[in-house]
Amino acid sequence: MANGHNNNITKMLGLKGFKISDTREEEDAFVIEVQVKPDKTAVCPECNSKDFYRHGKAKPRKVLHTLINGKKVYLEIHGRQRWKCKHCGRTFTQELKIIKPRSRLTNYAEKLVLWLLSSMSFKAISKLLKISYGKAKKILMEAKTIPDLLRSAINDAEKLHLGIDEHSFKHQEMVLIITDVKAKKVLEVLKDDRLATLEAFLSEIPAHKVKEVCIDMKEAFRKAANKLFPEANVVVDHFHVIADANKRMDEARRIEQDVRHKGKVRIPKKIFLIARENLSDRGRQKVDELLKTYPNLKGFYWAKERLRDVYRAKDKDEAAKLLDLIIMNLKASDDAELYRWGNTLKRWRQPILNYFDNKTTNAYTEGCNTKVKMLKRISFGLRNVEVYTKKIMLGFLPPECFHTI
Ligand SMILES: [Zn+2]
Structure with a gap:
């Protein structure tokens, strides 16, 4: 292979500064044999001395590097120097920028794990890369940025x-x-x-x-x-204001059915929650009949529908007028629940109206x-x-x- 190509491939694989000496395909993986270059900046990890002699080479080490076409790509790292410190006698091995000491994954592979974790489960990644949950979790928790x-x-x-x-x-x-x-x-x-x-x-x-x-x-x-x-x-x-209104409407219906009528009647649920303009003529008729039968629900239905009108107002002023009318009516109600609703809307009046500034x-x-x-x-x-x-x-x-x- 021409040297230029080789350089690009090593760069692409994040292996700048390494020499690829061989590649081979195994059953479920590719293995890239790389040779490390001598490190002239090493210091003894024990005493920081630079005075040591060579102590043989470390055994080749196979570490996960990336995935290509769903197949794992391992690096087989050859030629890491071992040294013995003249000062303190400690033996130590050349460290590499591309991998943390003793890790089975290169930094490149750790980024891959993070990328996969953004859309996959720990379990799926463990299976795909043959790494433990603990390791994947450690990579995630150590990604401080x-x-x-x-x-x-x-x-x-x-x-x-x-x-x-x-x-x-x-x-x-x-x-x-x-x-x-x-x-x-x-x-x-x-x-x-x-x-x-x-x-x-x-x-x-x-x-x-x-x-x-x-x-x-x-x-x-x-x-x-x-x-x-x-x-x-x-x-x-605004979605939450309407959702809150619907919740109150439904709670009133439930109380009417289960408490006032002791569960002896079934009052339909959905028809009260559907926006009135989305009901058919028949549906509207049915709601009106139900409200006649259960007049306690009237105030809730009215307020829920008028709140929807607030959001159809052409501007903040018009919305304020509509909202104030609702609050006034609710607070004039004998029904404690409607009165409380009026108070809540009064407390939230400004945040409700602020929607009209930017429709946020x-x-x-x-x-x-x-x-x-x-x-x-x-x-x-x-x-x-x-x-x-x-x-x-x-x-x-x-x-x-x-x-x-
Ligand atoms: Zn030392």
Whole structure:
């Protein structure tokens, strides 16, 4: 092979400075034999002395390097020098930049593991590369730059429109995802939903950059946003306002059915949750009949539908008028639940209306949670929250980042 070609191939394989002396194919792997060059910078690891004599060569060592066409590619490293220190008598072996001491994987292979982990389960990778779960986990946990790579989007941005959303890691344990909803980037995955954890992260963000913070109707998020970004507008995600309305509607239906009527009637569920404009004439008629039969549900249905009108308003002023009318009516209600709803909407009035400034939503963050659910499915049984959040962060790294990890 011409030398130029050889150089390109060694470069491509991340083996610059090595001499490829042979290659062979085994049943499920390729093996590249490489010869190391003498190292003139070695020092004794025990006493830092440079005064030592040669002590033979180390045995050839076979380490995983990469995959080609689904086949493992091993390096068989030949010619590593062994030395004996004249000063302290320690014998030691030449170290290489391409691999950590005693590792069975080159650094190149470790990057491959990280890249695969961004979309595959530990189990699948263990099987594919014949490495242990423990080793793959160690590689992930030692990749310290992953959070920084995500956070670099904070430095790069002039303005930030933050989105905060939570999902369950297991049972009651929640994990928070923080995104830039306009730039569509994940900035951080927090391993719990404690206010202190959230505030610690948010306080690292230059406050002047934050223009909006989009959240669901969770007081803790709002408090954190107001405290750390007093200049920013808090926007409550419109999807959550409607979802909350639907939840209240359905809860009222359930109470009517199970408590007031002691479960002796069945009040249909779905028809109350479908947007009225999406119902057929027959459907609308049916809802109206049901509301006549169960007048306690009227106020809930009315408020739910009027809230939907708020989001159809042409601007913030019109939305404010519609919202204030809802709040006024709810707060005038005899029904304690409607009254409470009115109070909640009053508390969230400004964040609801702030939506109309930029029509900012948390849809991107929600989408991330959907992707997380997919990652969760393929990583079934991931119990350690540190490993879990790190793996999720990896899943959100831009692909071009992987060579810089
Ligand atoms: Zn020594």
